[in-house]
Amino acid sequence: MLIHFLHTDQQECxxxxxxxxPNPERNQCLPKAVTFLSFEDPLGMALACTALFFSVSTVIVLGIxxxxxxxxxxxxxxxxxxxxxxxxxxLCFLCSFFFIGHPNTASCILQQIxxxxxxxxxIxxxxxxxxTVILAFRVMKPGRTMRRLFVSGVYNxxxxxxxxxxxxxxxxxxGTSxxxxxxDVHSEHAQVIILCNKGSVTAFYCVLAYLGTLALGSFTVAFLVRNLPDTFNEAKFLTFSMLVFLSVWVSFIPVYQSTKGKAMVAVEVFSILASSAGLLGCIFFPKCYIILLRPDKNSLRCIKNKQK
Known part of the structure; x- marks a missing residue:
């Protein structure tokens, strides 16, 4: 470790x-420690454990x-x-691991893409x-067009x-940037923070804007059909999940812009985990509850009674 010594009583600093x-006496220059959001860091460890927990939960739900x-x-x-x-x-939960650990060129590209x-x-x-909910409801009514669209699986x-x-x-x-x-040598006094630069900030926010537009469109459609008599209240669960998703990412932008260093990376990882957990919890946990704890509601008779 190199230490640069400065002479005292000089005419200029x-x-x-x-x-x-500089050290407290301001007569030596000490090298800054290199740091990043690592798995050994308490914050990085907490985020990694959270991502692992929800990843396992998703696998369990898929197994159910x-x-x-x-x-x-x-x-x-x-x-x-x-x-x-x-x-x-x-995959949303797993992609958060790209943000934790020592950054390299591959991880910087993979984490964003x-x-x-x-x-x-x-989304x-x-x-x-x-x-599907809309077509399933419309197909119950007379009309060949809706029935053909539903049978052909055009929604896919x-x-x-x-x-x-x-x-x-x-x-x-x-291709551009x-x-x-x-x-980042300015956020911390005695540390140099290694992180991934977004490259083109415009491209980054275009990607976020497209995601936001898609999420807003999904929320709008789900909200408009939330009162349709679909089985197991699917439209209502989809509406609430998109509301949670939008709330997380609308809050993300101002917080992300006001943070620096490792905190900025942590905010992005937290938003990824929170929005993904919202989708998993709002859409699938109620279904798992019925499958595992209320099998009496998981029957064709129950479906027919709801559709009456």
Whole structure:
């Protein structure tokens, strides 16, 4: 470790380099310690444990749905879309691990691109599930058009189209100004913080804006159909999940802009975990409650009684 000594009683002060800081006597320049949001850091460890807990919870929920895939509640809510949504939520939890640990070029790129794509997959699946509720209700009424749309599974086209648009935005981001490793020498007095620079800030907020638009659209559609007599109140659960999701990310932007260093990374990870947990809890925990604790409601007779 190098220590730069300064002479006392000089005519003018010589400032320390950006990677150094002065000692209390201000006659030496000491090197700053290099730091980042690591797994050994209490904050990083707490976030990693939280991500692991919810990842395991998602796998358990997926296992419950696979085990009871022939039950009424799983079939009534389009089990294929439920599987896709659960897998995308699991990937949302897992992508938070890219933000913890020593940053490198690969992790800087993967953390942002993976975050954008898996959340787009999750929100577009929720939009597809909402459209399914609408078509399922309309198909009960006379009219061949709605019935053909429902049978053909046209709502599944929503997912690849939405993901493709986000993929194009991410490709433009990587092609113009991709994320890279950067250092923050100003946030902490005696530390140099290694973190990932977003590269193009405009591209980053375009990706967030697209996610926000997609989430707002999903919330609007779900809210408009929340009172339809769908089985197991699926539309209401979707509406509440999107409300939680939007609340988290609307709060994220001002907090993210006002923080620096490791706290900025922690805020983004917390928002990822909180919004993903909101989707998992609001949409799937009520169904698991019925499957495991109220099997009397998980029957065709119950469905017919609700539809009367």
């Amino acid at each position: 010589i400032p320390c380099l950006s990677q150094d800081y 749905f696979l085990k009871h895939q022939e039950s009424a509640i799983v079939k009534a809510n389009n089990k294929t879309l439920s599987y896709i949504l659960l897998i995308s939520i699991l 993976t975050f954008a794509l898996v959340f787009t997959l999750a 577009s699946t929720i939009l597809a599930k909402t459209i 086209v929503v997912i690849p189209i939405c993901v493709l648009i986000q993929l194009i935005l991410s490709g433009v981001w990587l 991709p994320p890279y490793i950067d250092t």
